[in-house]
Amino acid sequence: MLQGHGDDAYRYPNPIIADFSTNVWYGGEPLGLKDYIFDQWATINRYPEVMAESLTEMVAAHHQLKSGQVLINNGTTETIYLVAQAFAGKKTTIVTPAFSEYEDACTLYQHRLTFLPWAAIAQQPALSTDLVFICNPNNPTGEVFPDLENWVKNNPQTLFVVDEAFIDFTFQISSSISLINRYPNLLIMHSLTKAYAIPGLRLGYVVASEVLISQLKTMKQPWTVNTIALQAGKFIFENYRQIQIPLQKLLADKEKFNEMLSQNSTLKIHQSTTHFFLAETLKNDAAKLKQFLIEKHGLLIRDASNFRDLTKQHFRIATLSPEKNNLLIDALTEWKNLL
CATH class of the missing domain: 3.40.640.10 (Type I PLP-dependent aspartate aminotransferase-like (Major domain))
Incomplete structure (x- = not known):
């Protein structure tokens, strides 16, 4: 599959402020x-x-x-x-x-x-x-x-x-x-x-x-x-x-992120043991949600509809810093309130 993976910001003209589509550690390469x-x-x-x-x-x-x-x-x-x-x-x-x-x-x-x-x-x-x-x-x-x-x-x-x-x-x-x-x-x-x-x-x-x-x-x-x-x-x-990642903090941030997203009635959040997790939009589909987040907020998620056994509503999110996580929480609240 040459197309359809995450981390595909290069395909869009809009600048990406936060990339939730890749499950790579957001903190960057090891110091040194x-x-x-x-x-x-x-x-x-x-x-x-x-x-x-x-x-x-x-x-x-x-x-x-x-x-x-x-x-x-x-x-x-x-x-x-x-x-x-x-x-x-x-x-x-x-x-x-x-x-x-x-x-x-x-x-x-x-x-x-x-x-x-x-x-x-x-x-x-x-x-x-x-x-x-x-x-x-x-x-x-x-x-x-x-x-x-x-x-x-x-x-x-x-x-x-x-x-x-x-x-x-x-x-x-x-x-x-x-x-x-x-x-x-x-x-x-x-x-x-x-x-x-x-x-x-x-x-x-x-x-x-x-x-x-x-x-x-x-x-x-x-x-x-x-x-x-x-x-x-x-x-x-x-x-x-x-040079190991601060996993305990990362997963604690994930749990807080999950909790906040779960309060959005247009989303279904799936449990995960890792920093990334699946979610479903109960409004329209993941492709439309992805486009909305890119165009309106400069945020990128992974449309997961091309995974076998998943649906057009599924998308994947990776946990980023609390500040960037809040950007997605707010953007998804806006998505919820759209007619």
């Missing part, structure tokens, strides 16, 4: 990263490492894994397409609603697709497919599946492709990377762009068994991680403990 990257500027005069080998070693050491269990990629989207290519033509289940690139990548590589609603996985159904894609915490809902290990254990014939792009935005679960050595049918995708606010650099990694990583490497193009992204990754892991 910009200076660090500029100090490494001369690296752009050379080709990057073919497979980001030095960062691979750092990530592996961080997770106490072998380097052969880690593959650095140009964001999670590259990983999704590599997995889809490596297992072309397989029977695949996607837990929905879900990030559209799972379906797009699998369609490109002729997977035979079935879809499993999020509510159904609470029963941990037996799977008859080769792969299952699940985002945990889920995008766009912010829900978590706390008993993933049991589901993986009971379906050894199925490869679980777990997207943990938002694992840094919840207290409800921790990463399943610690399970990698226990389950050869588990592959975990991790993003470095969301919590560190560097989506423009495109950087992420995947961890799995050495057999699975070796299989993905046979599909991977060289030099997909540029030298600036590589240096950013090194900075993150060299300063890991000092």
Whole structure:
């Protein structure tokens, strides 16, 4: 899907004052990263490492894994397409609603697709497919599946492709990377762009068994991680403990934001364990609401109507600063009062 994602302010002539459409941490990149990257500027005069080998070693050491269990990629989207290519033509289940690139990548590589609603996985159904894609915490809902290990254990014939792009935005679960050595049918995708606010650099990694990583490497193009992204990754892991987002405050702000929005009778607010959450407009639809907010207030939301299993009324909001959250609260009050 080349269109229809969030963070699409570039498509509109109006200046955007506050962007609620992206679930990237609003506080910006870690302190010191910009200076660090500029100090490494001369690296752009050379080709990057073919497979980001030095960062691979750092990530592996961080997770106490072998380097052969880690593959650095140009964001999670590259990983999704590599997995889809490596297992072309397989029977695949996607837990929905879900990030559209799972379906797009699998369609490109002729997977035979079935879809499993999020509510159904609470029963941990037996799977008859080769792969299952699940985002945990889920995008766009912010829900978590706390008993993933049991589901993986009971379906050894199925490869679980777990997207943990938002694992840094919840207290409800921790990463399943610690399970990698226990389950050869588990592959975990991790993003470095969301919590560190560097989506423009495109950087992420995947961890799995050495057999699975070796299989993905046979599909991977060289030099997909540029030298600036590589240096950013090194900075993150060299300063890991000092640069984590203030999650407790962020989620407290989210709860206050939710409470205020819930007082608007034209909205239905959905619960979430992360800083982003779904809402529904009970007046007109999300596309019209999005246009109203852009044109009248310079505010951007994510029209979520193109997520499978959602409706034309659904939209996604990420929590920003209390001051910017108030701008959206006031604008939605105006929306409510329109004839």
